[in-house]
Amino acid sequence: MRQYLLARSAQSLVVILLMSFVIYGLIGLMPGDPIDILASEDPTMTPEDVAALRALYDLDLPVYERYLNWLGRAFTGELGYSRLFGQPVLDVLGPALVSTLVLMGTAFIVAIAIAIPVGVLAASKPRSALDYGVNLFAFAGISLPSFWLALMLMTLLCVTLGWLPAGGTAPAGSGVLEQLRYMLLPVATIVIVNVGSYSRFVRASMLEVLRKDYIRTARAKGAGQWRVVWRHGLRNGMIPVVTILALEFGSLFSGALIVETIFSWPGMGKLIFDSIMGNDFNLALIALLLATVLTLLGNLLADICYAKLDPRIVIGEGR
Amino acid sequence: MAITPLLKVDNLSIGFDNDDGLVRVVEDVSFTLERGQTLSLVGESGCGKSLTAFALLQLLPPFGKILSGSVCLQGENLASMDEAQLQKIRGNRISMIFQEPMSALNPVFPVGVQVAEALILHKGMAKKAALKEAVGMLEKVGIPDPASRAVNYPHQLSGGMRQRVMIAIALACEPEILIADEPTTALDVTIQAQILDLMHDLQENLGTAILFISHDFGVVSRMADDIAVMYAGRVIEQGSSSDILLNPQHPYTQALLQTTPRIDASLDRLPAIAGRVPGPRRRPPGCCFAPRCSVAVDCCSKQRPERLALSKSHIAACHVLDSSKQEVSHAHG
Numbered sequence: 066m067r068q069y070l071l072a073r074s075a076q077s078l079v080v081i082l083l084m085s086f087v088i089y090g091l092i093g094l095m096p097g098d099p100i101d102i103l104a105s106e107d108p109t110m111t112p113e114d115v116a117a118l119r120a121l122y123d124l125d126l127p128v129y130e131r132y133l134n135w136l137g138r139a140f141t142g143e144l145g146y147s148r149l150f151g152q153p154v155l156d157v158l159g160p161a162l163v164s165t166l167v168l169m170g171t172a173f174i175v176a177i178a179i180a181i182p183v184g185v186l187a188a189s190k191p192r193s194a195l196d197y198g199v200n201l202f203a204f205a206g207i208s209l210p211s212f213w214l215a216l217m218l219m220t221l222l223c224v225t226l227g228w229l230p231a232g233g234t235a236p237a238g239s240g241v242l243e244q245l246r247y248m249l250l251p252v253a254t255i256v257i258v259n260v261g262s263y264s265r266f267v268r269a270s271m272l273e274v275l276r277k278d279y280i281r282t283a284r285a286k287g288a289g290q291w292r293v294v295w296r297h298g299l300r301n302g303m304i305p306v307v308t309i310l311a312l313e314f315g316s317l318f319s320g321a322l323i324v325e326t327i328f329s330w331p332g333m334g335k336l337i338f339d340s341i342m343g344n345d346f347n348l349a350l351i352a353l354l355l356a357t358v359l360t361l362l363g364n365l366l367a368d369i370c371y372a373k374l375d376p377r378i379v380i381g382e383g384r
Numbered sequence: 385m386a387i388t389p390l391l392k393v394d395n396l397s398i399g400f401d402n403d404d405g406l407v408r409v410v411e412d413v414s415f416t417l418e419r420g421q422t423l424s425l426v427g428e429s430g431c432g433k434s435l436t437a438f439a440l441l442q443l444l445p446p447f448g449k450i451l452s453g454s455v456c457l458q459g460e461n462l463a464s465m466d467e468a469q470l471q472k473i474r475g476n477r478i479s480m481i482f483q484e485p486m487s488a489l490n491p492v493f494p495v496g497v498q499v500a501e502a503l504i505l506h507k508g509m510a511k512k513a514a515l516k517e518a519v520g521m522l523e524k525v526g527i528p529d530p531a532s533r534a535v536n537y538p539h540q541l542s543g544g545m546r547q548r549v550m551i552a553i554a555l556a557c558e559p560e561i562l563i564a565d566e567p568t569t570a571l572d573v574t575i576q577a578q579i580l581d582l583m584h585d586l587q588e589n590l591g592t593a594i595l596f597i598s599h600d601f602g603v604v605s606r607m608a609d610d611i612a613v614m615y616a617g618r619v620i621e622q623g624s625s626s627d628i629l630l631n632p633q634h635p636y637t638q639a640l641l642q643t644t645p646r647i648d649a650s651l652d653r654l655p656a657i658a659g660r661v662p663g664p665r666r667r668p669p670g671c672c673f674a675p676r677c678s679v680a681v682d683c684c685s686k687q688r689p690e691r692l693a694l695s696k697s698h699i700a701a702c703h704v705l706d707s708s709k710q711e712v713s714h715a716h717g
Contacts (some may be wrong), residue, residue, distance in 0.1 A: 191446075278487035284443055287475035287505050287552060290467070300492045376537040377491060 069380045077361045084357045085350070086132055087256025089170075093128040094348055096276075099148055099344050100124060145347035149339065154351050157336070162318065162355070164234065165325070165332030169317040171248065172255035177310065179260050184267025185302070188275060189294045199264060207262030215254045215327045222250065232329040251328040255321055259313075266309050271302040272317075304374050309368030319352075386641045388459045388593075390593055391417040391440075391561055396453035396463075398432070398439050400664075408451065409664045410435050410617045415610075417561065420587065422594040424608035424625075426601065429566040430661045432617040433597045437563045439463075440595075441474050452482075457561075469522045479554035483566040485546035490537035496534025498521065502556040508630055521552040526582055533713070544575035548582065555586060563595045568603060580606055601644040605629055610697075613637045616672035623698035635680075636673045671703065679704050 090226035100118050100299040104110045119125045123134060138145070142353065144154045187199040212380035235244040275298050322334035333352060372380045395452050398410040410432040417423045425433040438444050438456050442460060457477065462470065466625040474480075479502075482488040490498060499518035503509045507519065515534070522530035525548040538546055545568060554562055564583065568576040580603065587594055604611060605625070612622035613636065621634040632638045639657045659676040668674060674684035681704060689701045 278482060278484060279490040281443060282480075282482065282488045282550075282553070283490065283501075285441060285474055285480040286502050287471045287473070288501070289471055297490055301490070375492060376494075377539050 066380060070365075073365055077365070081354065081358060085114045085136070085354055087359075088353045089132045089135065089351055090128055092341075092349060093131070095341075095344070097344060098124055099346070102344055144351055147340070147348040148345045149343045149348065150345075154347050158333075158352060158355065159347060161331060161333050161336040164330065165318060165334065168251055168325070168330055168332055169255065169321065170249065172252045172259070173317055176251065176256045176260045176263055179256070180263035180267055181299075181306075182259075184264040185271050185294060185299060186266045187264070188271035188302075189290070189298075191272060194269075199268070203261035203265050206257050206259075207265075209258060211254055211258045211321070212323050212327060214257060215250070215324055218250050219253060219327070232327070234331065251324050251330055254324050254328075259366070263310075266306050267302065271298055271304045273362075274298050274302040292377065300374060304353060304371060307367050307374065311363045311370070312360075314363030314366065315356060318359040319356040388456075389416040390419045390458060392454075392456045393436075393440070393596075394454045394456070396436065396439060396455060397451040398435050398444065399451045400447050402447040406451075407664045408617070409448075410439070412453070413612075413614070413617075413619050414427060414453075414616045415612050415622065417593050419560070419593055421609045422587070422596055422607050423610045423612065424596040424598060424604045425612050425614055426598060426604055427614035428599060428640075428661050430663070431614040431620075432601075432680070433614050434565050436614070437565050437595060437597050440563065441480065442470055443474075443480070457487060472506070475502045475554070475559070476557045477559050477632055478561045478563065479557070479559040479565045480565065481547070481550045481554050481567045483569050485543055485550050485570065486538065488550055489546055491538055493538055494535045495541065495546075499534075499549065499556055502553055506557045513635055518552070518556070521556050522549065523554045525549070525555075525586070526578075527552075528542070543571050544578060547571060547575075547579050551579075551582065551586070551673070554572045555590065555592065558590055559592060561593045561595060563597070565597045566599070567596075569598070576603065583607070601629070601641055613640065616667055617664065618697075618701070620673065620702070621700040623630065623695075623700075627695070627698040631698070633694055633698070633705055634673075634702050635677050635704065637700075639676075639678075671701075 090233045098119075100115055101120070104115050105117070116125070123131055126134075135145075146152065147154050147157045150157045182299075183199055185195040190196055215292060220229050222229045229250055230247050231250075233247065235247045271294075275294070280293060280297055283293045288297065319333055319337065321332075324330070325332040325335045326338075337349065337352045337356075339345070340352060342361050393416070394408065394414050396413045397408060399406050399408045413432075413436055415423060425436060427433050435444065435448065439448075439450055442450070442462070442465075444450075450463050451618075456475065464471065465473075489495065496515055496518045499521050500511065500514035503514040503517050504511060507514075511540065519530045519534050522534055527533050527548050529547060533541070533545075538549070541549065547570075550567075562583075567583070568579050571579060582593065584607070586592065594607070596604065598604050598607075608625045610622070610624055611628040612619045613628065613634065614620065615636050621628065621632065621637045628637060628643070632641055636657075639655075642655045643655055643657060657676055662668065662672055662675070668685060670676070670685040670687050671680070671689050672682070674680045677684065684703050687703070689703045689705075691699050691701045692705060693699055694705075
C-alpha cells in the first residue's frame, strides 16, 4: 500500500510537471500580454518603452526559456505576484479555494446523499411510478441550464419573497445560520443541476447489479427485498459510481463559474476566469495547476475506494 | 389415507407477460418429489426445466409468472403465498444451487459470511455463532482448512470449491428440498464427479430430497431415482430412472439417450438430433417434437398427444405410442 502510494505520487509528479508546461505554453499562446494591456491604458507609451518593459520582464524570451525560468523560481517556492490583485498568488488563491470548497463540497455531499437512495430505489422497482418519477425529475434537472435556474430561484426567493440574500457571502463574524442563508441558493442550484445525473448513474449501475446471479442467490437464500438491494446490491453497484464521483472531485476545486458569478460567490471558478481574462499569468497558471493536482488526487482516492469496495482489487501488489 | 407427498407440482404453467403480450413457456408440468428421493428434470436448453425450478420458489426473472397450477410443499401451496411467507421457505425448507458458482456468489463478501447469512436469516443466530456454524458447514462440504477458507472471497477459490460453498449455503438450514440447477455443468469432469458424490452423501446424511436439473443423461443416471423428460415446455415422458434409461418410449427420450456417449458403444460419431427446440412463440399446434421426429405420423402435427400411462410409474405423451399401445390392447382384447 505504502509502496503503491509512493509510486502513484511519483507518477503524479511527472503528470504535474508536464501539465505545468502545457498550461504555461497555452497561456503563452494567448493573444496579448500584460505589457500590451499596460500600453493600451497609457497612450504616452512608445513602442520603445514597450520593448524595454518586455525585456525587463523577460517577455521577449521564447516560451520554453520563460517556462524554465518560472520552474526554477517555483521550486524555490516563489510563485510570483498576482497582477490583478497585487498580492502573492497563494494569498489570493487560499481564500478562494476555501470558499469554493465550502460551496462545492456541501453541494456535492448533499447531491450524493440524495442521489444514492433515490437511484437505488428507482432501480429496485424498475418501470414503477417511482422510477418514472425519478427519471422525470432527473432529466428535468439535467436539462435546466444552471444560469436560468439560478436566476429563477433568485427572482422568486430573494426578490419576490425576500427570504434569502441574493448573493455574496455572510459578513465576517456572523453566525452559522446566517452563513447558511447565503449558501442555500448557490448550493441548491448546483444540487438540482447535478443530482439528476448522479441518480441516473446510481440507477443504471444498480439495475445492472440487480440482474446478477448473486442477487438471485440472495433471494433464494430467503433474504428480503431490503436486504437484497441494500446489502447485496449496493456495495457492488457503488463500484462504477465511484469512478464518476472521483472525476467530479477534481471539479469541486475548480469551482462553478456560472453559479459563482451569478451569486457573487468569491470562489475559484470566478478567480480562474478573471485571471485568464485579465492576463494574470501567475495566478491563472497556479490556479489551473491546482485543479490538475486535485483531479489527480481524486483519481487516487477513487483507486483506494475501489480496493475498499471490491475485494478483487488489491492495491500495492504490483508484479 | 395416502401420505401427502413432500412436494407435489400440479399442472404448472409459466409465462412471460411483457410488452409483446403473454407467452406461455412452460405448460401443464406435474410431478411429485418424495422425501430423500431425487427427481431429475432433463431436456435440451430452452425446454423450460430451469424456469420450472425457479417457479417453485417464485424466483422467476422479471415479467415471468405462474399462470396456473399449484406447487404444494406438504400440502401448502407455494404458488399462492406472499413474499414474506416465501422468504421463510427459501433457503430454509427449499434451497437452490446454480449452474455458475462464480457468478452465483456475491464477489464482495467472504464466503463464510455468505454461508452464515442463511443461518442468521432462518435460525435467528447471532453473527458470531453463525460464522462459527458456517465454518462447520464448509467442513461438511469437504473444504479443506475451512476456518481460513471462510474469510476468503469467491474469486480466491476454484470453481469446484465455489460450488461446494454454494452447497454449504443451500444446506446450512438443512432444507427438505434442494433444487440443483445444472450444478455441475460449469465444472470440469473430475470435479463434476466429486460434487455429485458430495450431493449424494449429504442427501443420505440429511435426508434431503433433490430436484436435479440437467441436460446430461450421464450425470442424471448417477443421481436420479425418477426422471421427467421435458421438451418445449412440457413433460413428454416421466418414470422411474430405470423406466426412462432402460425402457425409453418417447422418440425424443430415445433420441436424447442416443446422443449421450457410452463407454460400451464404439461409434465414430455421436448421433445428434436434427433441428432445434421451437421457441415458445413458434410451437406447432400438434406435438412439438413432430418436426424433428423420425417416426412422426400425420396426426402428430395436428393434435397434442395426451399423457398415457404405460405402467404404474411410467408416463409418456406420444401419438405413435398411443396407436401402437392401442393395437397391443386390441390384440389382447
